[in-house]
Amino acid sequence: MSTSAQQAPAGRSTRPFSRFEWMIAARYLRARRKEAFISVIASLTMVGVAIGVATLIVVMSVMNGFRAELLTKILGLNGHFTAFPIESQFTDYKEAIATLEETEGVDFAVYFAEGQVLASGRGGSTGVSVRGMDAENLEKLPLLYNSAEQGGFDSWDENDGIAIGYRLAQTLGVGLGDQVQIINPDSGAMTPFGSTPQIRSYPVRTIFNLGMVEFDSLFMYMPLQAAQDYFKLYDDVLKPGMDQLDPMASDEEIDAAYERIYRATAAEIFIHNPDAVGQMRERLATRTDIRPFILTDWQQRNETFFSALQVERVVMFTILSMIILVAAFNIISSLVMLVKDKSKDIAVLRTMGATRGAIMRIFSITGTTIGVIGTLTGLVLGLIVAANAETLRATISNTLGVALFPPEVFFLSALPSKTDPTEVTVVVVLALALSFLATLYPAWRAAQYDPVEALRYE
Incomplete structure (x- = not known):
């Protein structure tokens, strides 16, 4: 070829x-x-x-x-569900949280006391959201617990101060150890002319940086019992066997006769899968051993955003x-x-x-x-x-x-x-x-x- x-x-x-x-x-x-x-x-x-x-x-x-x-910051501080108590005041918050944490799919839950106040410092004033939490619940939120830039959350329950975001500290013009005055118009003493605003001052013990402007500018934390006392989230009830109290009893005797029952505002529930809120809502609602709650999930709270x-x-x-x-x-x-x-x-x-x-x-x-x-x-x-x-x-x-x-x-x-x-x-x-x-x-x-x-x- x-x-x-x-x-x-x-x-x-x-x-x-x-x-x-x-x-x-x-x-x-x-x-x-x-x-x-x-x-x-x-x-x-x-x-x-x-x-x-x-x-x-x-x-x-x-x-x-x-x-x-944004999802990490929002869900690292606020739960996948926020549970608001209904039918009765939230005095059994510790037992309720323990029961919620036993639910399949729930990582953990935290309880807190919350209120809105006007905060004032040397450099200015602004509205803030005060949230009271104890040390056990703070440790469940590593985003917050590990974000302290100045001070810290050691011995938090025995602390007499507050923790604020660094942007809020800049707005108020305060630093570590400075006093912040908070004013609540709804929980003051009653007078013939109505209630007076409750005004108290707290030292700044911790300044944190969450890396999100809204949280660093808005939130103020204090020990749980201090927040419950400030917002009057408690009821004084007579102890058993103390139905009759001498009208001439001294203040010490009156205090000894009454028991103070504290209550929380709500609870945050953190789940394994943030996208499974529908399934978890149904699972939580079908449990008969959990007190009634109104559940608001993170998708509802941030739907528009x-x-x-x-x-x-x-x-x-x-x-x-x-x-x-x-x-x-x-x-x-x-x-x-x-x-x-x-x-x-x-x-x-x-x-x-x-x-x-x-x-x-x-x-x-x-x-x-x-x-x-x-x-x-x-x-x-x-x-x-x-x-x-x-x-x-x-x-x-x-x-x-x-x-x-x-x-x-x-x-x-x-x-x-x-x-x-x-x-x-x-x-x-x-x-x-x-x-x-x-x-x-x-x-x-x-x-x-x-x-x-x-x-x-x-």
């Missing part, structure tokens, strides 16, 4: 993409002096794809981190995908110009035996390679930026002297980032798919060239 008979015509190969097609596509990707303009357009298209992919990865990672961090975050993620993904779409259109334009410039080469290849399919595959390889290189570059760049988002934010803010992502607006004191492998895969597949689809029309146009017409005047 002759040598010419053994060789297949150009472009005729049993493989989907032959070495011949890859070789021609690689030659078209390499720049020559007279083709510099087309090469520049291809390079800019590659950069556009890379920027689009990197931007999508970074933005989606930051939004995932923002949601995860997290729904807005979800909508924002979808909208941002859609809008930023347009960057990749624009880059894909640039692939079309650069390939159209390349096809126009290579019309003579296409005609020569056709006369040498290259099929229309081979011509189409050559230009598909050329355009898709631009998209693949751009996508991989954007993937690496996006992952690097997403992993160092907070470092970059701090560097830019310090260099320019401008507050990027101010915590007063974005609730968090640092820029979080959490890369989701599934979302990264979707972005990469989207970029590659758009890059490939963008090559189809120019490649089809190249395959339609008539070699006779192209070479007629040569």
Whole structure:
């Protein structure tokens, strides 16, 4: 058999993409002096794809981190369920918490006394939420217990002071050891003219930093019994056998005759799976040995906020995908110009035996390679930026002297980032798919060239 008979015509190969097609596509990707303009357009298209992919990865990672961090902060301080007692006052809070913690799916529960007051310091005043908790329950909340920047929660139950967030301390103009005056208009002494506001001062024993502006600016903690005494969450009842009390009894005798029964405001319940609130609500409601509660879950409390975050993620993904779409259109334009410039080469290849399919595959390889290189570059760049988002934010803010992502607006004191492998895969597949689809029309146009017409005047 002759040598010419053994060789297949150009472009005729049993493989989907032959070495011949890859070789021609690689030659078209390499720049020559007279083709510099087309090469520049291809390079800019590659950069556009890379920027689009990197931007999508970074933005989606930051939004995932923002949601995860908010969820961690909110559910690290407030439970997955808040249980408010009904039918009777919450005096059996210790027994109720022990019973709740025996329920399958419940990690732990805490009880607390809570009220709203006006707090005043040397530098100003503001409304705050005071929450009374004992040391046993505080230790169940590591987010709070380990957040003390000044002072601490040691010997908390014997403490005569309060714990406040560092932003609240800045607002009030106080530091460790300074006095904070709190005013409650509802629990003062009764007079002929109505109740008088109750005013007390407490020293600051702890300043904590939870990393969430709302919590660091709003919450004040004090020992449980101190909060119960301040908000008058107790009832004085006669001890058994003391039904009759001498009207002339001294104050000491009266105090000895009465027993003070304290009560809590509500309880927070923390469960294994935060998304299983529906199942856990039903499980808690069917237990007959638990006192009646009104249960409010975290999804109800934050429904509007997290729904807005979800909508924002979808909208941002859609809008930023347009960057990749624009880059894909640039692939079309650069390939159209390349096809126009290579019309003579296409005609020569056709006369040498290259099929229309081979011509189409050559230009598909050329355009898709631009998209693949751009996508991989954007993937690496996006992952690097997403992993160092907070470092970059701090560097830019310090260099320019401008507050990027101010915590007063974005609730968090640092820029979080959490890369989701599934979302990264979707972005990469989207970029590659758009890059490939963008090559189809120019490649089809190249395959339609008539070699006779192209070479007629040569």
